[in-house]
Amino acid sequence: MTKMVLVGSPNVGKSVIFNYLTGQYVAVSNYPGTTVDISRGYSKINGKSYEIIDTPGMYSLIPLTEEERVSRMLLCQEQPDIVLNVIDAKNIRRMLHLTLQLIDMNFPVVLVVNLIDEAKKNGIFLRLECLSDILGIPVIATIATKGLGLEKIKEEVQEYSFIKPRFSLLYSPDIEQAIHFISEKINEDYGLSPRMAAFLLIQGDKRLCALASRKEHAFSKILAKVNELKSSYQNDMEYIMAVERQRAIDHICDSVLEERNLHSGGMGETLSRLTREPITGIPILCLVIFFGIYQFVGKFGAGFLVEYLDINFFLPYANPLIGYYVYQHIPWDWLQSLIMGKYGVFTLGFRYAFIIILPIVSTFFFMFAILEDSGYLPRLAMLMDCIFKRIGLNGRAVIPFALGLGCGTMAVMVRSKR
Ligand SMILES: Nc1nc2c(ncn2[C@@H]2O[C@H](COP(=O)(O)OP(=O)(O)OP(=O)(O)O)[C@@H](O)[C@H]2O)c(=O)[nH]1
Numbered sequence: 280m281t282k283m284v285l286v287g288s289p290n291v292g293k294s295v296i297f298n299y300l301t302g303q304y305v306a307v308s309n310y311p312g313t314t315v316d317i318s319r320g321y322s323k324i325n326g327k328s329y330e331i332i333d334t335p336g337m338y339s340l341i342p343l344t345e346e347e348r349v350s351r352m353l354l355c356q357e358q359p360d361i362v363l364n365v366i367d368a369k370n371i372r373r374m375l376h377l378t379l380q381l382i383d384m385n386f387p388v389v390l391v392v393n394l395i396d397e398a399k400k401n402g403i404f405l406r407l408e409c410l411s412d413i414l415g416i417p418v419i420a421t422i423a424t425k426g427l428g429l430e431k432i433k434e435e436v437q438e439y440s441f442i443k444p445r446f447s448l449l450y451s452p453d454i455e456q457a458i459h460f461i462s463e464k465i466n467e468d469y470g471l472s473p474r475m476a477a478f479l480l481i482q483g484d485k486r487l488c489a490l491a492s493r494k495e496h497a498f499s500k501i502l503a504k505v506n507e508l509k510s511s512y513q514n515d516m517e518y519i520m521a522v523e524r525q526r527a528i529d530h531i532c533d534s535v536l537e538e539r540n541l542h543s544g545g546m547g548e549t550l551s552r553l554t555r556e557p558i559t560g561i562p563i564l565c566l567v568i569f570f571g572i573y574q575f576v577g578k579f580g581a582g583f584l585v586e587y588l589d590i591n592f593f594l595p596y597a598n599p600l601i602g603y604y605v606y607q608h609i610p611w612d613w614l615q616s617l618i619m620g621k622y623g624v625f626t627l628g629f630r631y632a633f634i635i636i637l638p639i640v641s642t643f644f645f646m647f648a649i650l651e652d653s654g655y656l657p658r659l660a661m662l663m664d665c666i667f668k669r670i671g672l673n674g675r676a677v678i679p680f681a682l683g684l685g686c687g688t689m690a691v692m693v694r695s696k697r
């Protein structure tokens with residue numbers, strides 16, 4: 280069975296594409312030994328079977344988060360026949376870092392440039408045939424939410440056979456020489472090509488360094504080479520190599536990218552900026568919390584709706600009606616009190632689930648959907664990032680963190696949804 284892995288930065292549309300390719304045959308489970316969910320699905324394209332794996336978002340092959348660590352582990356361990364690298368068309372300069380790393384590591388990459396509609400809205404136009412020519416890999420344009428270009432992915436994977444990409448990213452001679460030296464010294468198999476292992480060791484990948492220090496006989500020589508290289512630069516190697524990659528990407532973008540200034544600013548852009556700047560962002564956050572959460576979810580959902588349903592539905596209709604049937608038709612006291620007693624299944628269970636929990640959860644997720652779809656949450660995460668970094672978290676933790684102060688269940692539900 281052909282194995283296909285979807286990789287890319289967060290929020291680029293991997294899961295929408297995954298759902299399209301797999302339909303309903305999906306199994307979501309933790310990746311072994313981790314708490315990160317990955318989805319596996321199966322698909323038949325023109326009679327041929329494919330296993331498709333959706334990974335959590337990753338920006339780089341050097342992991343910073345648990346999600347990135349799992350995605351990289353998965354890429355190395357699963358040995359995919361096709362890597363569908365999904366990127367966001369409007370942020371191609373940032374997105375191509377991972378693409379170039381994947382190509383450099385000899386993965387069989389098919390590039391899916393998604394969110395073409397949003398790129399156009401932002402005045403960004405891409406010459407994708409030219410990108411495909413430069414990189415020497417198939418490039419497909421998609422608008423996943425509208426289903427555009429997704430059939431083309433199916434056609435492309437059917438015809439795909441791996442040919443070494445034309446593009447090869449060469450770092451400075453001293454870095455290339457160190458990569459060459461280290462890759463020759465590597466004897467053990469880490470599920471990575473020796474070049475990739477050398478690339479990661481030079482950039483100080485903690486997990487691989489720990490493994491190699493135990494397994495490699497020549498680890499002291501490897502370490503000496505890494506230190507020698509590091510000593511000739513002022514910044515760390517990850518930064519140096521990212522800058523060199525960025526130079527190559529800028530060069531590619533000169534031929535591929537056309538940015539037209541369709542509109543500078545506009546209402547949406549102004550709002551977006553206001554939510555990110557602390558001086559305006561914090562008062563906006565207070566307004567959202569006061570009106571969106573406190574007034575709408577707290578007062579309206581948990582107060583008015585709960586009381587309304589209780590007084591107008593439960594107490595006058597549901598309770599007497601069920602009580603009448605239970606006391607008339609059930610002869611056993613124990614069963615009557617199990618259903619209608621003070622702590623009965625109906626009097627307590629049904630009442631809590633439908634009259635109390637349902638209005639609160641519905642109003643909360645309604646408000647949450649508005650905040651999410653309006654794009655407010657990522658901006659809030661950016662606003663909070665510098666504060667959360669101090670306690671070892673990133674800005675995304677603001678939502679479960681805030682919710683957890685009120686209701687642990689809600690915080691866990693939201694955390695596992697993200
Ligand atoms: N406008 C537009 N929105 C899109 C497109 N593709 C995906 N989206 C939206 O982008 C958001 C993220 O999509 P997902 O499929 O969840 O992204 P993902 O890459 O799986 O994200 P992570 O799992 O967090 O890494 C959703 O709100 C989608 O509806 C597209 O082509 N155009």
Ligand SMILES: [Mg+2]
Nearest residue numbers: 293294333334
């Ligand atoms: Mg996803």
